[in-house]
Amino acid sequence: MNSAAGSISQVSRAASASARFVLLLLRARAVLVLILLLVLFSALAPEFFTANNLSILTKHVAITALLAIGMTFVVLTGGIDLSVGSIAGLSGMAAGYLLTQGIPFNSVVHYPPVAMVVLISICLCLVVGALNGWLVTRAGVAPFIATLGTLYIARGAALLISNGKTFPDLGGTVRRGSTGFPAFGQSFLLHVPTPVWMMMVIFAIAWVVAEKMPLGRHVYAIGGNQRAARLAGIRVQQVTLTTYLFSSLCAGLVGLIIASQLEAAHPATGESFELNAIAAVVLGGTSLMGGRGSITGSLIGAFVIGVLADGMVMLGISEFWQIVIKGVVIVLAVAVDQLQSRLQARLVPFLAQSDQGVAR
Amino acid sequence: MKRCHALFTSAALGAAFCACCGCHRAEHRARLIAIIVPSQDNPYFKAEADAAAARAEELGYRVRVDAHDDDAYRQDNLVDAALASNAAAIILDNAGSDASIAAVRRATRAGIAVFLIDREIDATGVAKAQIISDNNQGARLVAAAFARSVGPKGDYAELLGRESDTNAQIRTRGFHAVLDQFPQLKLVAAQSANWSQQEAFQKTETMLEAHGEIAGIIAGNDTMALGAAAAVKSAGLTRIAITGFDGSPDAIDAIRGGQLQATSLQPAVLISRLAVDEADLYLRTGSTDRPEKQIVPCDLVTKGNADNYRNFEKIR
Numbered sequence: 056m057n058s059a060a061g062s063i064s065q066v067s068r069a070a071s072a073s074a075r076f077v078l079l080l081l082r083a084r085a086v087l088v089l090i091l092l093l094v095l096f097s098a099l100a101p102e103f104f105t106a107n108n109l110s111i112l113t114k115h116v117a118i119t120a121l122l123a124i125g126m127t128f129v130v131l132t133g134g135i136d137l138s139v140g141s142i143a144g145l146s147g148m149a150a151g152y153l154l155t156q157g158i159p160f161n162s163v164v165h166y167p168p169v170a171m172v173v174l175i176s177i178c179l180c181l182v183v184g185a186l187n188g189w190l191v192t193r194a195g196v197a198p199f200i201a202t203l204g205t206l207y208i209a210r211g212a213a214l215l216i217s218n219g220k221t222f223p224d225l226g227g228t229v230r231r232g233s234t235g236f237p238a239f240g241q242s243f244l245l246h247v248p249t250p251v252w253m254m255m256v257i258f259a260i261a262w263v264v265a266e267k268m269p270l271g272r273h274v275y276a277i278g279g280n281q282r283a284a285r286l287a288g289i290r291v292q293q294v295t296l297t298t299y300l301f302s303s304l305c306a307g308l309v310g311l312i313i314a315s316q317l318e319a320a321h322p323a324t325g326e327s328f329e330l331n332a333i334a335a336v337v338l339g340g341t342s343l344m345g346g347r348g349s350i351t352g353s354l355i356g357a358f359v360i361g362v363l364a365d366g367m368v369m370l371g372i373s374e375f376w377q378i379v380i381k382g383v384v385i386v387l388a389v390a391v392d393q394l395q396s397r398l399q400a401r402l403v404p405f406l407a408q409s410d411q412g413v414a415r
Numbered sequence: 416m417k418r419c420h421a422l423f424t425s426a427a428l429g430a431a432f433c434a435c436c437g438c439h440r441a442e443h444r445a446r447l448i449a450i451i452v453p454s455q456d457n458p459y460f461k462a463e464a465d466a467a468a469a470r471a472e473e474l475g476y477r478v479r480v481d482a483h484d485d486d487a488y489r490q491d492n493l494v495d496a497a498l499a500s501n502a503a504a505i506i507l508d509n510a511g512s513d514a515s516i517a518a519v520r521r522a523t524r525a526g527i528a529v530f531l532i533d534r535e536i537d538a539t540g541v542a543k544a545q546i547i548s549d550n551n552q553g554a555r556l557v558a559a560a561f562a563r564s565v566g567p568k569g570d571y572a573e574l575l576g577r578e579s580d581t582n583a584q585i586r587t588r589g590f591h592a593v594l595d596q597f598p599q600l601k602l603v604a605a606q607s608a609n610w611s612q613q614e615a616f617q618k619t620e621t622m623l624e625a626h627g628e629i630a631g632i633i634a635g636n637d638t639m640a641l642g643a644a645a646a647v648k649s650a651g652l653t654r655i656a657i658t659g660f661d662g663s664p665d666a667i668d669a670i671r672g673g674q675l676q677a678t679s680l681q682p683a684v685l686i687s688r689l690a691v692d693e694a695d696l697y698l699r700t701g702s703t704d705r706p707e708k709q710i711v712p713c714d715l716v717t718k719g720n721a722d723n724y725r726n727f728e729k730i731r
Contacts, residue, residue, distance in 0.1 A: 111495045223513030223537065224513070371478075374480075
């Protein structure tokens with residue numbers, strides 16, 4: 056009897072060990088894919104794994120990563136923010152307007168310094184973010200529809216600012232005291248491009264909030280079960296509003312970085328960026344239903360998308376194949392995500408048993 | 416479950432395999448020329464990219480063709496990729512005369528020669544060459560043909576390109592430099608159809624409704640001209656002269672068929688070859704021996720000479 060029970064527990068322990076291993080692989084899939092892609096591209100393109108290219112690559116990733124990190128909180132509450140691309144376009148255009156047209160005041164045109172330009176542009180984005188949050192929390196509009204609406208509103212506003220034209224020459228002039236904007240997205244600090252620093256700072260803040268602070272717990276709780284969260288005393292509306300504000304802040308930063316890199320602001324900037332951001336979030340294992348996911352996952356997701364895009368360009372893969380491959384990777388990621396949840400549910404008895412074993 | 420994971424891995428590997436088929440044979444000694452055009456699903460840009468790629472390969476370079484979809488940020492990233500790949504030269508049909516300057520300047524500073532084709536930028540001394548077709552001359556050519564088709568008097572309508580596009584403005588100015596010399600040719604309607612066939616179709620239907628006596632429609636490009644021709648046909652009208660601009664294969668077929676009267680062919684293939692040849696010369700000798708701005712004249716295509724042109728190229 057004893058020996059039989061022992062062998063059963065041995066079998067189940069072995070099964071649970073392999074189950075744990077598979078789950079670990081599935082959970083770490085984004086990292087595995089990222090490593091695989093890095094190895095693959097390094098092997099196929101000799102220029103890929105060079106300091107120069109990795110610096111450029113990370114700079115490109117920063118754009119998607121910033122949007123994805125902002126988007127993650129929104130998605131964790133069970134919402135979605137489709138307006139981030141348009142908000143990026145809007146912030147670039149606002150900066151372009153302020154730098155080239157200035158602010159007329161008392162029949163004199165004032166050219167604000169760059170720090171002020173950045174601040175005003177970001178504030179404008181926060182207004183759109185607040186509108187998103189208001190529509191979702193107070194007006195009861197579904198997040199998809201609310202942010203689809205602001206996608207159009209912000210894009211239209213960006214086009215109206217310049218009547219569809221580009222604001223060129225954002226270098227500014229010394230006479231106006233408006234120089235320095237190109238440095239915002241083009242300069243280096245300790246050999247690392249500024250957009251990458253911004254990504255790291257935003258990531259650090261988001262990670263601490265999500266993992267260590269009550270606000271982060273509340274976001275997860277709202278996504279898990281909004282009603283339960285409310286009954287537990289969480290201020291659902293305020294927390295949700297905050298997530299949309301943060302998302303618009305990140306989008307605003309992206310718009311400014313791009314305008315600064317191009318030294319020009321174009322009203323169509325950021326079209327379809329929201330899709331890249333959502334793809335990165337989903338690749339990172341965050342559930343679109345809310346309540347499950349992580350900031351780190353989204354960062355890795357953004358890296359997967361960025362590495363894939365730049366690597367395929369470097370290999371000279373046809374543009375049309377690039378589109379197909381990107382789609383395949385996203386669909387596979389979600390399919391594997393579903394597999395993970397099902398597997399996890401099925402393995403609960405095994406894991407619980409072995410947990411008990413460990414507890415004893 | 417393990418099988419599923421293997422599936423995922425093999426899918427990623429599969430993607431990598433496509434990568435291998437897609438890439439040009441990696442001759443590691445050959446230098447790279449990066450060709451960046453607005454899109455690869457538009458016949459004009461496709462012809463331009465193909466011609467440049469063919470010439471560059473003929474001259475022994477590796478090539479890579481990318482499209483920026485008229486998105487200056489994507490163009491910026493593609494230029495970055497060219498820098499990272501140590502490209503020797505970039506052949507670029509840019510994503511905006513203002514918004515492209517920074518990217519071109521960055522490439523030039525990194526020691527990569529940039530040759531602009533088809534569209535200019537608002538800066539000189541940054542690119543090694545800017546080779547464009549003569550939109551003004553082409554517009555005058557086609558306007559003269561239009562005036563001949565309509566006759567010395569009559570009402571006509573104009574379909575303009577996207578208003579923010581400099582080429583749209585240059586073309587309409589060229590049209591009017593010729594047409595305004597005929598006092599009895601009267602412009603009764605002018606609308607922008609944003610280069611789009613479907614929009615041109617709708618706008619033309621409305622214009623035909625509003626002005627019954629229209630004898631001709633002059634369009635800023637071929638796609639709009641074809642849209643107008645479809646609208647004229649669906650209204651059951653004949654004897655309305657329509658002209659386009661660009662010289663697309665579809666338009667030339669329509670000229671053969673009599674639905675369009677004329678178009679101005681932009682020598683995209685010639686321009687691409689010139690750019691690659693100059694890039695090659697520059698890489699070998701350090702100079703192109705040509706001024707930065709080079710303007711290549713357009714050709715008038717009518718029913719009489721339609722067979723001499725194919726895919727943006729004069730073939731005989």
